[in-house]
Every structure is written in C-alpha cells, then in structure tokens.
Amino acid sequence: MDSIDAVQAALSRQNYVCGRALATVTFLALRLGRPLFLEGEAGTGKTEIAKAIAAALGRRLIRLQCYEGLDAASAVYEWNFAAQMVAIRKAEATGETPPDLFSDEFLIARPLLEAMRPQEGGAPVLLIDEIDRTDAPFEAFLLEALSDFQVTIPETGTVTAPEPPIVVLTSNRTREVHDALKRRCLYHWVDYPTHDREMEILAARAPEAAEDLSREVVAFVQKLRTEDLFKKPGVAETIDWAKCLLALDMIELSPEVISDTLGALLKYQDDIQKLQGSEAKRILDEVRAEVA
Numbered sequence: 001m002d003s004i005d006a007v008q009a010a011l012s013r014q015n016y017v018c019g020r021a022l023a024t025v026t027f028l029a030l031r032l033g034r035p036l037f038l039e040g041e042a043g044t045g046k047t048e049i050a051k052a053i054a055a056a057l058g059r060r061l062i063r064l065q066c067y068e069g070l071d072a073a074s075a076v077y078e079w080n081f082a083a084q085m086v087a088i089r090k091a092e093a094t095g096e097t098p099p100d101l102f103s104d105e106f107l108i109a110r111p112l113l114e115a116m117r118p119q120e121g122g123a124p125v126l127l128i129d130e131i132d133r134t135d136a137p138f139e140a141f142l143l144e145a146l147s148d149f150q151v152t153i154p155e156t157g158t159v160t161a162p163e164p165p166i167v168v169l170t171s172n173r174t175r176e177v178h179d180a181l182k183r184r185c186l187y188h189w190v191d192y193p194t195h196d197r198e199m200e201i202l203a204a205r206a207p208e209a210a211e212d213l214s215r216e217v218v219a220f221v222q223k224l225r226t227e228d229l230f231k232k233p234g235v236a237e238t239i240d241w242a243k244c245l246l247a248l249d250m251i252e253l254s255p256e257v258i259s260d261t262l263g264a265l266l267k268y269q270d271d272i273q274k275l276q277g278s279e280a281k282r283i284l285d286e287v288r289a290e291v292a
C-alpha cells in the first residue's frame with residue numbers, strides 16, 4: 001500500500017469502500033507507523049476498516065474489544081489458575097516438585113501481549129475497538145503500551161514487539177477520549193457516507209440487490225438521518241435493511257413494507273413509533289419527489 005490510490009484499491013478488493021480522506025490518513029498511518037484513531041457514529045465502518053487492512057496486507061488481526069471495567073491486566077495476560085491447580089495437585093500426588101507456576105506454560109496471552117509477540121507474515125493489525133467504553137486509567141496504560149510497544153509481566157519480564165503492530169483505535173464517542181492518547185495517533189472522523197458512496201457500499205456488500213431498490217433504500221436512509229431520531233441508522237443498518245427487503249422479494253418500497261421492516265433500521269421503540277404510519281409515507285413521498 002505505497003500510495004493513497006493503492007490503499008483505496010487494496011481496500012476495495014476487500015469490499016471496503018474508502019473515501020479519499022480516509023484513504024489518505026490510512027496511508028499516512030501505515031507509512032509513518034502511527035496509530036490510526038477513528039471516531040464516529042456507530043455503524044459507519046470503523047471496525048470494518050481494520051479488518052480490511054489486515055486482510056489486504058495478509059496480516060493477522062488481533063482485536064481488543066473494550067468494555068466498561070476493562071483493566072490493564074486482563075488486556076495483557078492472565079494466569080491459567082485451573083492449569084496451575086492441576087499442576088500442584090499432580091505434584092502432590094506424585095511427590096515430584098511442582099513446575100514453575102508463573103512461567104509461559106501457565107500464561108494466557110490476551111490481545112495486547114499477543115500483538116507484541118512475533119507473528120508469521122509480519123506485524124499484526126491491533127484493533128483496539130470502542131475505546132470510549134473504558135476509563136481514563138486504562139487510556140493512560142494504553143498510551144504507555146503504544147509509545148514503546150512493550151508490555152511487562154512482573155513474573156516473567158518484558159515483551160517488546162520485534163516490529164510495531166499496525167494499530168487502529170475506534171471510538172463511538174460516547175465520551176471524549178483524552179487528548180494525550182489522541183495526540184499519539186492520526187485522527188479521522190468517520191461520517192455517514194454520502195448518497196453515492198452509500199450506493200457503492202451497498203453494491204459491494206449486498207450485490208444481489210437491484211439498482212432501483214438500492215437507490216430507494218439509500219435515499220430513504222439518507223433522509224431518515226436528517227430526521228430527529230434518538231439513534232440514526234448506520235451503514236450496517238442500510239445493508240441489513242436491503243437484505244431484509246430482498247428476503248421478502250420486494251422490488252420497491254411502500255409505506256406498509258417500511259413499517260413492517262423498521263426493526264432492521266431503527267433499534268429504539270420511540271424512533272420506530274415516530275416512523276410508523278404517516279411519517280414513513282411522508283418521507284417516502286419526499287424521497288420519490290426528489291428522485292423524480
């Protein structure tokens with residue numbers, strides 16, 4: 001991936017539609033060896049691009065899914081207590097001296113440790129997904145791990161990556177991630193796609209959908225995103241909805257079918273209620289008027 005165009009082409013071969021700005025920041029992150037920080041609404045393709053980069057480069061993808069309460073220790077390693085217990089019991093039963101219980105044999109590597117280990121085929125892609133779900137202490141820990149690409153296990157020592165992993169961090173921005181962490185990274189805001197780009201994505205991800213249906217689906221979803229909703233539909237929802245309509249053998253939208261399939265697009269009852277009945281018809285009429 002030695003140019004912006006090459007990045008776009010390589011990701012496109014993975015069925016990932018990448019705009020110029022995102023391709024540029026991806027190219028730079030790879031070239032400069034800097035972590036890529038992607039922030040944006042849910043379902044806009046942040047997680048997917050890390051998968052596409054790994055597949056395009058033929059590298060292993062290691063994913064650290066963040067959650068509330070994730071602490072440094074469980075992101076790096078854990079001791080296999082069960083195996084340690086078995087080893088102790090066995091030693092007791094046979095009268096032999098037990099093995100070293102805090103050695104690699106009893107170590108379970110979690111994503112961060114795994115990413116620092118040498119991998120066949122080159123440095124892996126480390127996806128640190130939904131970092132906004134963790135807390136400030138974890139961020140501080142990550143900052144350190146990402147500046148020297150090493151992690152320390154008190155009992156066995158420090159593991160340093162032979163070659164820095166390709167790091168992609170994502171955030172759905174449920175809270176602001178600290179400046180210090182962002183400053184280490186190249187930042188990009190992943191917005192909802194434009195109409196044309198969403199058509200391309202749909203063609204890549206749901207190629208079985210006819211162009212006419214896709215056009216209506218995309219136009220409807222784009223319109224829906226301008227409405228006052230608690231949670232706007234992402235690209236993932238557009239794809240799901242198109243697939244639902246296909247499964248129902250629909251060739252065009254109607255207010256009835258929209259009402260019946262809203263659950264693929266909207267995930268909050270208040271939003272669904274708002275759209276049921278005349279609202280769906282109003283939006284559909286507007287969409288049709290614009291297309292015509």
Ligand SMILES: Nc1ncnc2c1ncn2[C@@H]1O[C@H](COP(=O)(O)OP(=O)(O)O)[C@@H](O)[C@H]1O
Binds near residue numbers: 017041043204
């Ligand atoms: N630019 C894109 N090209 C191809 N597929 C996309 C793109 N953006 C989103 N998608 C689709 O939407 C789905 C959800 O995207 P995902 O990366 O999980 O969103 P999030 O931003 O929440 O991490 C993906 O599985 C993929 O099918």
Ligand SMILES: [Mg+2]
Binds near residue numbers: 043046047048129170
């Ligand atoms: Mg995601």
